[in-house]
Amino acid sequence: MFHEVGQPHGLPYNPFKSCVIPRPIGWITSVDTQGRVNLAPFSFFNALASEPPLVMISINGRHGGGGPSKDTLANCRETGEFVVNMATYALRDAVSATSGPLPTGESELDAAGLTAEPSQLVAPPRVAESPIHLECRVHxxxxxxxxNPDSRNTMVIGRVVGVHIRDDALTEDGRVDVEKIQPIARLGYQDYATVDRIWQLTRPKGGGDRTAEGR
Structure with a gap:
């Protein structure tokens, strides 16, 4: 099949979000100018570069109506900092709970039964239950x-200034143990995935992302 964007595609659901998969979930803590903590998940999230390490969050939809994602954008504009907390299978229910609407200023961490843990270099706290955190400053x-004239799309690019990895999230040879921590990814629709198989591919010298060779 083929459909021109903006024209009817003839399918029961828009297929676009399932054509760029899997997408990692950025579980973002931020604070407002009064120090109130907000936590929200984003499936339009990814790494952009490694030197320096940069990540991006894309915040979509109605920006003026409140809710955790819109508070994230306001907080990033006002205070210029956020933390990426790894969303894992064990925390899937809490991740889902923090996507729901709460009045501005009410804590999604409290509502989901999560624990705030101080960061080292930025004001927003970390989710203590998450095994990996990236402390970021807005770039x-x-x-x-x-x-959609009633919606906006906004991308926030953050520079990672600190990385926390829980000791039990590392293998004996010092790699992040992906199979153990089971990060969750979005597949579109209401579908998600976790990593259950890891395989390696040797790439030509001098080609591709240097991180593929572990550098």
Whole structure:
């Protein structure tokens, strides 16, 4: 099949979100100017570079109506810091709970029964139950095009300034134990996935992402 974007595709659901998969989930803590903590998950999230380490969150939809994702954007604009907490299979129910609407200023951590843990270099706390955290400072906020006049698309680029990895999330040879911690990824629709098989591929010298060779 083929469909031109903006024209009917003839399917029961828009297939686009299931054509770029799997997408990691950025579980983001931020604070407002009063120090109130917000926590929200984002499935439009990824790493952008390694030197320096950069990550991006894309915040979509109605930006003016409150809710955890919109508070995230406001907090990033106002205070310029956020933390990425790894969303794992063991925490899947809490991740889902923190996507729900709460009045601005009410804590999604408290509502989901999570524990706030102080960060080292930024003001937003970490989710203590998560095995990996990336402390970030906002590098740039970019307004993106939107085909819906009632919605906005905004990308927040953060520079990672600190990395926390829980000791039991590492293998004996010092690698992140992905099979153990089981990060969750979005597949579109209401579908998610975890890593259950890891395999390696030797790449040509001098080609591709240097991180593929572990550097």
């Amino acid at each position: 740039q906020i970019i307004d993106l095009p939107s085909d």
